[in-house]
Amino acid sequence: MRDKFYAYIEQLQDKITLKLEEIDGKAKFQEDLWKREEGGGGRTRVIENGNIFEKGGVNISAVHGPLAPAMQQYFNVSNVDFFACGLSLVLHPENPMVPTVHANWRYFEMYDKQGNTVDQWFGGGQDLTPYYLFKEDAEHFHRISKTACDKHSLDFYPKYKRKCDDYFWNSHRNEARGIGGLFFDHLKPAEKMTIESWYDFVTEVGDSFLEAYVPIVEKRKDLAYSEENRTWQEIRRGRYVEFNLVHDKGTLFGLKTNGRIESILMSLPPHVQWIYDHHPEPGSEEERLVKVLEEPREWV
Numbered sequence: 001m002r003d004k005f006y007a008y009i010e011q012l013q014d015k016i017t018l019k020l021e022e023i024d025g026k027a028k029f030q031e032d033l034w035k036r037e038e039g040g041g042g043r044t045r046v047i048e049n050g051n052i053f054e055k056g057g058v059n060i061s062a063v064h065g066p067l068a069p070a071m072q073q074y075f076n077v078s079n080v081d082f083f084a085c086g087l088s089l090v091l092h093p094e095n096p097m098v099p100t101v102h103a104n105w106r107y108f109e110m111y112d113k114q115g116n117t118v119d120q121w122f123g124g125g126q127d128l129t130p131y132y133l134f135k136e137d138a139e140h141f142h143r144i145s146k147t148a149c150d151k152h153s154l155d156f157y158p159k160y161k162r163k164c165d166d167y168f169w170n171s172h173r174n175e176a177r178g179i180g181g182l183f184f185d186h187l188k189p190a191e192k193m194t195i196e197s198w199y200d201f202v203t204e205v206g207d208s209f210l211e212a213y214v215p216i217v218e219k220r221k222d223l224a225y226s227e228e229n230r231t232w233q234e235i236r237r238g239r240y241v242e243f244n245l246v247h248d249k250g251t252l253f254g255l256k257t258n259g260r261i262e263s264i265l266m267s268l269p270p271h272v273q274w275i276y277d278h279h280p281e282p283g284s285e286e287e288r289l290v291k292v293l294e295e296p297r298e299w300v
Helices: 002-024 069-075 135-150 156-167 195-220 227-246 249-256 261-267 285-294
Strands: 030-035 040-048 053-066 081-093 100-111 117-129 180-187
Touching: 002 040, 002 053, 002 081, 002 100, 002 195, 040 261, 053 261, 069 249, 081 195, 081 261, 100 195, 117 135, 117 156, 117 195, 135 156, 135 180, 135 195, 156 180, 180 195, 249 261
Parallel strands: none
Antiparallel strands: 030 040, 040 053, 053 081, 081 100, 100 117, 117 180
């Protein structure tokens, strides 16, 4: 399974980066191959200063070796080895009318010292962070996500949509990072779902990503915007940074397993503002977004 899933994320990375370069029309992804001293490595691809994408990354990695003590404590296990692979992407468009997007699909195994697999699971999801709310964009993103889920179980979309709302929650701000999507973790063999079944589900979601995001980009990329719109985008990007550095488990895992720092922090936007005690104007489009973020909605 580890070889099968890594082969899948390799081709998915190629597919996504090719399409994003085509849409941007200017910038190309810079590729960076790296190795991890303890075992494994990855293929980082970053795009910057394009017509559409101010900064973005579509990264794959496969790392292995002894599980660090901090992570042993987190998983409540003793002296074990691990293998983890996944694709992680974040795209920060320049135009504030185009939303930021994040997605991740990953696979994890743990082994005893004899090399026997003692645990295995999939995780991942995809979520949207708009700066200006277009209801039809939120509905489109969620509808595509729901369609992918429904092919495997009608229970999956409501369950993983709710988990996404719960996970991407800036509790110190009492608001969501964005308008959600899907989030799932620890998808293990149980009852009707084998590890192969979970592979089929996770790859279905991965294959749906471009269909969920690209039409939104194409619809919004040429909309006019002002310096005030840009300032608001940079303030909201600050909340994005806060979530990633304070709450995100993937960032935590990377930092505690001696991950590659440039790849871990690839998700951070290039231009951000923190304005003291900022509040949007009453009745403005900015306030309308904040009200939605304070109370997650059902979009489909």
